[in-house]
Amino acid sequence: MPKHLTENICEEAAFERVYNKYSEDVHNFLYYKYGSKYNPRDKVQEAFIKLWDNCKQVTFTKAKSYLFTVANNMMLNEIKHEKVVLKHQKTKPKHYTNETPEFVLEQEEYLEKYNKVLSSLKEEQRVAFLLSKVEGKKHSEIAELLGVTQKTVEYRIYTAFTILKNELEGFKIK
Structure with missing residues (x-):
């Protein structure tokens, strides 16, 4: 080769x-x-x-x-x-939604009411509630951050939730 x-x-x-x-x-x-x-x-x-x-x-x-x-x-x-x-x-991006103008208006009004009720809560209730539901922190983490017991955090979140539920129609959290 x-x-x-x-x-x-x-x-x-x-x-x-x-x-x-x-x-x-x-x-x-x-x-x-x-x-x-x-x-x-x-x-x-x-x-x-x-x-x-x-x-x-x-x-x-x-x-x-x-x-x-x-x-x-x-x-x-x-x-x-x-x-x-x-x-x-x-492919063109969608410039529309399937939501009716009434739904969008209701959503904006509900958000406005929610923020108003949220701001009316006591500071410790609002902070505990937002840390739990918005940031997804565990009760033990919140207790450590705020320097209180876990039971106190649970009570603050419960009372904030109760106030929001009473003030807002159809308020639910997962």
């Missing part, structure tokens, strides 16, 4: 021979198949970079096949990416 068939293309001279022999062929193949839109020269350069990165695994006899396959796959990936971009550009 001749030496050049299994020759390592990691050597500069061998790689240069592969480049000189196949670069124009790969470019022409890409250009004729896909046109100039996807920059066939760039894909050829990228294919040779990949060949250089993987030179230990690719023999001289497999170099041509490797280059054509890699370059073709790069073009196909570019086309696929362009299709995704075009599809994304076609």
